[in-house]
Amino acid sequence: MTEVLDRQALLSLLERPALRRLLGAFNDDAEETRIVGGAVRNALLGRPVTEVDCTTTMLPEVIVERAKAAGFKAVPTGIEHGTITVIVDGEPYEITTLREDVETDGRHAVVHFGRDFALDARRRDFTINALSLGLDGRLYDYTDGVADLADRRVRFIGDAHTRIREDYLRIMRFFRFHAEYAQVDPDPEGLAAAGAERQGLAILSKERIRHELLKLLVARRAEDTIRILADHGFLPWLLGGAAEFGRLSRVAAHDKDDPDPIWRLAALAVTVEEDADRLRERLRLSNDEHRKLAAYARLLSLLKTWALPLDAMVVRRLAADHDVEALGTVLAATAGEPFPIVHADAREALDRLRSGAEPVPILPLRGADLVEGGVPKGPRIGELLAQARQAWLAEGCLTDEAYAKDLLRRVLEQA
Ligand code: ATP
Ligand code: MG
Numbered sequence: 165m166t167e168v169l170d171r172q173a174l175l176s177l178l179e180r181p182a183l184r185r186l187l188g189a190f191n192d193d194a195e196e197t198r199i200v201g202g203a204v205r206n207a208l209l210g211r212p213v214t215e216v217d218c219t220t221t222m223l224p225e226v227i228v229e230r231a232k233a234a235g236f237k238a239v240p241t242g243i244e245h246g247t248i249t250v251i252v253d254g255e256p257y258e259i260t261t262l263r264e265d266v267e268t269d270g271r272h273a274v275v276h277f278g279r280d281f282a283l284d285a286r287r288r289d290f291t292i293n294a295l296s297l298g299l300d301g302r303l304y305d306y307t308d309g310v311a312d313l314a315d316r317r318v319r320f321i322g323d324a325h326t327r328i329r330e331d332y333l334r335i336m337r338f339f340r341f342h343a344e345y346a347q348v349d350p351d352p353e354g355l356a357a358a359g360a361e362r363q364g365l366a367i368l369s370k371e372r373i374r375h376e377l378l379k380l381l382v383a384r385r386a387e388d389t390i391r392i393l394a395d396h397g398f399l400p401w402l403l404g405g406a407a408e409f410g411r412l413s414r415v416a417a418h419d420k421d422d423p424d425p426i427w428r429l430a431a432l433a434v435t436v437e438e439d440a441d442r443l444r445e446r447l448r449l450s451n452d453e454h455r456k457l458a459a460y461a462r463l464l465s466l467l468k469t470w471a472l473p474l475d476a477m478v479v480r481r482l483a484a485d486h487d488v489e490a491l492g493t494v495l496a497a498t499a500g501e502p503f504p505i506v507h508a509d510a511r512e513a514l515d516r517l518r519s520g521a522e523p524v525p526i527l528p529l530r531g532a533d534l535v536e537g538g539v540p541k542g543p544r545i546g547e548l549l550a551q552a553r554q555a556w557l558a559e560g561c562l563t564d565e566a567y568a569k570d571l572l573r574r575v576l577e578q579a
Contacts, residue, residue, distance in 0.1 A: 316347035324357035332364035336376035343383035476513035
């Protein structure tokens with residue numbers, strides 16, 4: 165079974181020079197430090213490993229001492245949980261003291277530091293997240309994670325209900341890791357427990373839900389998994405509105421090389437601006453994220469009632485007034501719907517604007533041009549510019565010099 169896992173990639177982790185230095189300094193007769201969690205999982209899957217976390221018998225203050233003695237920088241990023249970020253040759257590593265959760269209340273855990281790798285593995289969420297790798301290349305698997313990884317299956321460690329009640333965020337993580345790593349249907353026991361414990365999500369902070377949901381939206385099987393969430397009654401609570409699965413699928417196909425969680429969220433859950441406002445509140449979105457959802461909503465409303473076919477000129481006009489990425493997302497989301505009707509040259513124009521091959525049009529006229537033409541400074545300048553902008557939009561957003569001159573001449577005639 166395990167031959168589908170990449171043992172070579174796992175061992176080559178240990179050949180990374182900075183990591184070798186780190187593990188060399190943190191392993192001896194008294195203390196043991198291993199690579200743990202996502203790095204081991206991803207290496208075995210042959211996927212890129214960007215973050216390497218380690219777990220260690222050393223207490224936090226010992227990590228700091230040893231790091232300094234070895235000439236590494238140590239930053240106490242999460243010292244109350246036992247986590248120190250150690251920087252080796254410019255690369256950051258999170259080093260966490262072995263832990264046991266002694267008390268949990270559904271969202272926080274009281275932890276004790278320990279020296280037992282097996283107990284530290286068992287407090288983790290899923291079997292595939294609990295593997296560790298020693299400096300000597302030995303792989304430690306206390307929870308049957310290797311078999312589940314080989315089967316591409318996400319399974320809770322221990323009893324799913326119990327593990328969810330310790331920390332309800334594990335419901336969201338179950339779906340998120342399923343979406344990213346599974347190739348089979350969700351584990352029936354985990355799925356049933358997630359559904360049954362659903363109301364526990366309400367005690368979590370919105371920030372934690374947001375983090376997992378946005379990661380889920382860009383995971384490999386985001387669309388299937390969102391449907392599973394819907395089938396099990398999670399979406400009304402998470403989104404508070406309708407879900408457009410077809411639009412999500414089309415946007416996911418369109419952006420798969422560089423997925424953006426907010427555009428995917430827009431496709432799934434935004435039809436009018438009120439949706440953008442509600443999602444900002446529910447998911448604690450930033451101003452910039454909210455601005456993207458609102459831009460999508462405005463363009464969607466505009467284009468759903470756009471009776472004429474969209475051509476390159478209309479696309480240029482829309483790009484002058486709206487976010488080009490939002491426009492691309494709306495056109496991807498609504499492809500195959502009756503409206504808008506989109507000509508091939510409109511898509512080509514959009515591609516040019518998105519890639520920068522064609523600049524986003526900017527009104528080729530400034531207040532200073534009007535002043536130079538003899539209009540006195542004052543509110544009249546703003547009015548004339550607004551009129552000029554309307555004419556410019558209606559005429560196709562030309563920006564060449566001859567057009568700019570002619571536009572200025574016409575505006576000055578009105579002044
Ligand atoms: P990613 O590549 O998405 O960061 P990861 O495995 O590193 O994947 P993290 O969310 O960064 O995932 O968590 C690191 C590790 O900590 C996990 O692999 C898991 O072992 C453990 N862990 C994190 N959150 C929880 C939790 N809520 N309950 C139990 N274990 C957890
Ligand atoms: Mg991680």
